[in-house]
Amino acid sequence: MKASIPTNLAQDFLEKLGFSPEEIKLYLTLAQSGQATLLATARNSGIERTKLYRLIEDLKEKGIIEEVPQFKRKTIKAADLSTIELLVKEKERQAKFLTTTYPSFAESLKDISKPFPGNNVIYYKGKEGMRQMAWHILRCKGLFRTYSYCFWNDILGDAFVLKLNQELVERKFQVHDLYSDEYIKFKKNWLKNGKRRPEGNWAFWDSRYLPEKLVTVHLNIDIYNDVVAYYYWEGEEIFGVEIYNERVANIQKQIHDVLWKMSKKKPHIMWTDHGLK
Template identity: 25%
Template sequence: MEQKQKIIRTYFRKLGLEPRLADVYLCLFTGGAMSISELARRADMERTQIYRLLDDLKMAALIEVDTHYKRQVLRAAPIENLQLLVTKKEQELAELQADLPNLAAMLEGSALEREATHIQFYQGIDGVKQMLWNETRTNTDTLSILNATIQMNTDQKFFERWALRLNEQNVQHRSLVNDDFLQSQQQGVLRHITNQLENWQARYVSDSLLPIPHSTIIYDNVVAFFDWKDGQIFGIEIHNPAIAAVQRNLFEMLWQQASQIKS
């Protein structure tokens, strides 16, 4: 009985019907015709609650009511009557499907009205991992200014997934790096970290040309800054096309002045 009740409750809920309606219907279905008082007693509900539920069952065509000498007798209608509700749901779903393109077009038209700038703050190693994973959704090449390798500051499993995703998308990468990066890269070699990004170019920037106290990644309309020195691991994403464009221009100027890295 409990399993049957659970199944019927679930089906009623999918149709947008209150689960207690299933309890009342099942009570009538298994107990046969009965009065409202008897139904309230068997269903263990107040009569006022039964009256409200009966109205909903009538609208769903799930009960039949006979009147005998001012006394109402209730019985369960065939469960097949739910087909009316199923058909109604199908019609509503078809209407929703038909209206979706118009809704999408309306929102697309107002997209430019949304706030152009969005700033997101991340904290901890998991937060920085999320920032890096956001990069895998890029629609453009990525530019970065790095003071440490990604491998040294994330676990190997994450780095492999991150690099694989970017490689699968054939993303082109260019990076400006400093002495700290080259040192961490050498440590990675000593730790036998051999997984690499494909399509990656790097040039060296001396501290006299540009000190790099933190790392920066530029992609799409996003500029991401992150740092994990001195025990403070945090990152900031700025979503703004104008800021991203300026950072790209600065990167290109530095790229021309940076040195080739000797292998």
């Protein structure tokens, strides 16, 4: 089935509703072909007949495929849009329920959860792992110390970074961010390649410059609570490490504070106005 722009939109929509790629292929095949026999559906969709039978039964149960009585032949068709609309409304109801009940759920989980071990090292891999690490900074109590080497958008994606930014603003984060010439080079190349500047309100993000004769910042590093988190991405190699240890975190905080006093503001890299001038 050749994908067109509307079909791509439909695929994304159905995926958000929770359907698998094969279920989406089957539904869209029937939506395009109309009422069809099982043989014709298998041919049009490219789905093996053994798989097709199972998919048909699953989608009949979900209500988006209907069986049409025909003499001597089993014929199926895609359900009309009112059925999809009902599924959307059910998703909305579920989302509203989850949003409303989350505070109670979080409180109850705190009561039954065991405290996180005082000393631990956790390894993360891939972009999703980096997103988990970045989201963990929302646990920060007090000053958030960090070293910047690249824009978060480079690895976490624009939508995720914007959502994280909104959470940081809402929680009134206090930030001390240190960067060196490596970060400035990254920013220049980012703009040179025609990429857009990071969205969101970054006026709260306090950044200072360290000359490379003092230190070269070539990793993104976060320091908060009793945690030191290291992010590394270079080409296809993407991983990170969180170290949970009070002494390790305290010494890193002291080092960061000393470097902060030695650093200075750079007008061209201020984080106001989305962080770029």
